[in-house]
Amino acid sequence: MSFQKKFAIVIGLFALLVVGWISLEFESGEVPFISVGDLIDNHSRYTQSRFRMGGNVDEGSISFSEDKLTVSFVLRQGDDRLPVTYTSAEIPDLFKDEAEVIVEGKYREGVFQADNLMTKCASRYEEEANYKPITEG
């Protein structure tokens, strides 16, 4: 066998190894992005324990613990509502009533314990037009 062929085989094996490895990591690494309704109805059917969800912060539902480190709110998606808690000194700057958020974490006895809370990205603030027009155009 020529050396070129040997080398090609080594490269092929390496590629296979990496591909196999990536797919293995995927099995364990994926966090399903599911709907609130799906989580409430079917959470026990999922093999994963961590979930990601998107929705809006229900108007007036935000409350803080006494030390201000834990925030509780109700996540609303369509007609589905789910209480969420999140513990951190750093609440995202854009987190407020009706903000569009993504939460990631675990579901325990009717409460979603988020360890990651993201607001829809900051540089996409174009929707919130806040010109100061003197005459409406």
Added chain:
Amino acid sequence: MYALLGNSLLTLSYIFTIYGLIIVGLHLWNRYERFLRSGKVAFISSSLLIIISSVVLIHELMVSNFDIEYVAKYTSAETPAMFKFSGLWAGMEGSLLFWLTILSVYFVFVIIQNRNQHRKLIPWVLITMGIIQFFFLTMSNFFENPFAPVTAGMVVSGRGLNPLLQHWAMLLHPPMLYLGFIGFSVPFAFAMAAIITKNLDAVWIQTTRRWTLMTWTFLSIAIIMGGKWAYMELGWGGYWAWDPVENASLLPWLTGTAYLHSVLIQDKKNMLRLWNMILIMLTFTLTIFGTYLTRSGVVSSVHAFAATDLGIWFFGFIIVIIAVNIFLLILRKDQLKSDNRLESFVSRESGFLFNNMLFVAMMLTVLWGTMYPIFSEAVSGDKITVGSPYFNRIMIPLGLLLLALTGIGPLLAWRKTSPRSLKRNFLWPVVTGLLAAAIFGVVFKIRIVYPLLSAALIMFVLATIVMEFYRGIKARRRITGENYFKALLSMVDKNRTRYGGYVVHIAIIMMFAGFTGKAFDKEADLSMMPGEVQTLRNYEIVYQDYWFETPETNPGKRSNHVAKVIALDVNRDGRHYSDMKPEKRFYTDQNNQPHSDVALITTLNEDFYVVLGDVDLDTGRATLKVRINPMVTWVWLGTLVLLFGTLISINVEAFFKKKTR
């Protein structure tokens, strides 16, 4: 008035570019020299017009002409002057114009630099770059016009710049990134010219060597600077989160770095012609892909621009590039065969090939992880994201393998390495690496595999580089009798690619040291009342005071925001260390958008990092996120060394000497 001027300039340059493409095309058909000259003039004209139109936009931003939608959207009357300037790349329309401007600067440079050389290649270089310019001009003229008039009636003051973008790193990061991204279009254009005209020796590679190095340096600095910005502004305490847009900038860097290495083999041995061609095509495509990713709204990210219908055009452009590239590769597959063949696994050539494989594997890992949410949504309807753990679990071991190769590769001989030379070159570095692992394991009691491995490899690589320098200097002194310093200088000057490369490798191991420090991060969420004291590791945090500042109380610093400020007294190992004043700002020109201003004490050893979550101005209760980040500074210092190393390789003096001669 100025809007009209800017618009006219863009339209005019569009016409010039189209004319240039047609006339150079005709030149290829009839070979009339004056057609080529006319084409060059046309492209230079269109490029200059583009540059002038971006000067017009900058002018409008600086004088706050809110009759222009773009100016009203991204700046306000209160925006500090330097951020009015950076408004040029803060939004979609301006950033596309900025893209065009940098392309145009490069284009003019390429035309002038090659006015008397590479006669066969130049027409196709012009056409390639002209098509790229044409595409972006189409976007600017028809879809994202930066000079469009305001739609909301009269505007007193604009919306202001996103506070996240009001940071010095944002003055530098985007220009650097663009210089890096767009710079790859030059070697790409030469590659296209080479493959079309069948001039497939190493000439196109040698011609673009400096371009590639320079571009790569810009891109490297841009990526790190983006990290620095994220570290200072986003307030989560890290500099890299595997965010889709960060990944987009990393993808061409990975293949570009592979290319930087593999061209050395084509240069020396005339091997890997096909592979180098593929790498540069891939790199260029990935820069366009990265530009697309940030602008199409297909991935959501902190850095992405708002979603637009621009995506489909970019997507089409990418498909065309890929199709043309594949077609050319198939058409020229016989000419792309190499003269020489590999002979051994333990050779410099193989070392470079393994290095290339690792870079490509890393690129595919990142690409797959970035695109997976989109694929999964298309296939199953569920949007599945993979997040940092996936990237870290694959990229860390691949990175460590690459680190090992950084030490091994340069010491292997061309063709085949003898066992004797293996022992001579590797005995001491291996001993050094093992010793480092032993010291970290036993003395510092570090029992985590990756950091130990990383420490061992860093010392191993460092030892190989030191040894190379030492042996080179010794050999030179034997021949010339120069003193050590002089011998070092003349040795480096004789082989700048090699020794500049070693300096860059030192930069890389410094950065790896910084990455390794991440394993020892410490973080706490604190809730404190004034006068309270809390401790984290060997730090003691005393909450002293809190207050409120407005543009009236502090006009010099706060022209466009109000701020809640707290004062902390920080002691380290029982002794006073520093005062810190983290802030929570509210930007008044931005609907009072809040923004945390990080307080930071940085040393070579570790950073002490404090973010103010919020402070209740009635009771004084403050929530804080406090972090100890070991070794972060080494990442930033590494960047400086990297710049130094590439400057050695690029050989700036020789470049200017040649010019003035």
